[in-house]
Amino acid sequence: MPILQVDNLSKQFDGLVAVNDLSFSIESGEIRGLIGPNGCGKTTTMNMLAGLYRPTHGDVRYHGKSILKLPTHTRTAQGIMRTFQIPKLFSEMTVGENMMVPALATSTVKTPEFIEKLEHKSSEKLTFCKLDHVSHLLAKQLSGGQRMLLQIARGLMVEGLELFLMDEPFAGINQVTKETIMDAILEMNKDHGITFLIVSHEMPSVRRLCQTVSVMHEGSMISEGSIEEIANNPLVIEAYLGGQNAAS
Numbered sequence: 001m002p003i004l005q006v007d008n009l010s011k012q013f014d015g016l017v018a019v020n021d022l023s024f025s026i027e028s029g030e031i032r033g034l035i036g037p038n039g040c041g042k043t044t045t046m047n048m049l050a051g052l053y054r055p056t057h058g059d060v061r062y063h064g065k066s067i068l069k070l071p072t073h074t075r076t077a078q079g080i081m082r083t084f085q086i087p088k089l090f091s092e093m094t095v096g097e098n099m100m101v102p103a104l105a106t107s108t109v110k111t112p113e114f115i116e117k118l119e120h121k122s123s124e125k126l127t128f129c130k131l132d133h134v135s136h137l138l139a140k141q142l143s144g145g146q147r148m149l150l151q152i153a154r155g156l157m158v159e160g161l162e163l164f165l166m167d168e169p170f171a172g173i174n175q176v177t178k179e180t181i182m183d184a185i186l187e188m189n190k191d192h193g194i195t196f197l198i199v200s201h202e203m204p205s206v207r208r209l210c211q212t213v214s215v216m217h218e219g220s221m222i223s224e225g226s227i228e229e230i231a232n233n234p235l236v237i238e239a240y241l242g243g244q245n246a247a248s
């Protein structure tokens with residue numbers, strides 16, 4: 001059974017159909033890429049998967065069960081985490097404090113032992129994401145790349161994380177930090193079996209991470225396959241400006 005199944009999903013904003021009858025599924029353990037020209041509906045799709053937007057039509061199933069009626073925090077408690085295209089952090093809190101928020105919000109026990117365990121886990125995840133040396137800084141003092149890393153590290157705080165949704169994790173980020181993020185994704189996938197859905201315009205990163213890539217155009221899925229397969233699909237070439245080869 002796929003970990004995530006999207007059935008005929010649509011989202012309409014007034015007159016605009018942002019996502020149009022979108023269906024796809026992801027197997028557990030995959031690192032799936034989701035690409036498509038600007039404005040084709042990728043972020044809107046992520047927002048529906050994470051529970052931020054209510055679809056106009058369709059269903060989203062996680063481990064076979066509809067999660068459509070579940071609010072974001074319940075989806076997180078069930079192991080779905082996401083990062084935002086524009087990092088959403090508590091800018092006046094420290095990096096360390098930002099790390100504690102989702103775990104505290106999704107748990108009912110808040111004993112001193114539990115907090116201590118969380119702090120230990122937080123410092124482990126910050127080290128993993130190469131942020132341990134900035135844990136005392138305010139989130140607003142971080143660079144763009146460090147903010148993205150903090151979103152990822154914060155996601156790793158979620159107990160039982162299974163599905164990590166990432167919206168443009170490489171956009172505007174220097175090569176060294178991109179490598180750190182890619183290494184982190186590969187390691188989380190290999191060592192912890194975490195499934196990823198990664199929206200990205202960065203073809204070299206998508207090529208390195210994703211065996212299967214899904215391509216959206218004007219709210220619909222137009223192709224799915226390996227980078228080579230999608231790059232040779234005339235519909236994909238047509239969807240990108242000027243018919244340039246999407247993978248070049």
Ligand SMILES: Nc1ncnc2c1ncn2[C@@H]1O[C@H](COP(=O)(O)OP(=O)(O)OP(=O)(O)O)[C@@H](O)[C@H]1O
Nearest residue numbers: 013016018036037038039040041042043044045085
């Ligand atoms: N909250 C909203 N209200 C109205 N229209 C919206 C809203 N969010 C997105 N849209 C519109 O829906 C369409 C799809 O937008 P979306 O942000 O999902 O695209 P995208 O594929 O993520 O683009 P990009 O690659 O630029 O990030 C666009 O036309 C956008 O203007």
Ligand SMILES: [Mg+2]
Nearest residue numbers: 042043044085
């Ligand atoms: Mg977007």
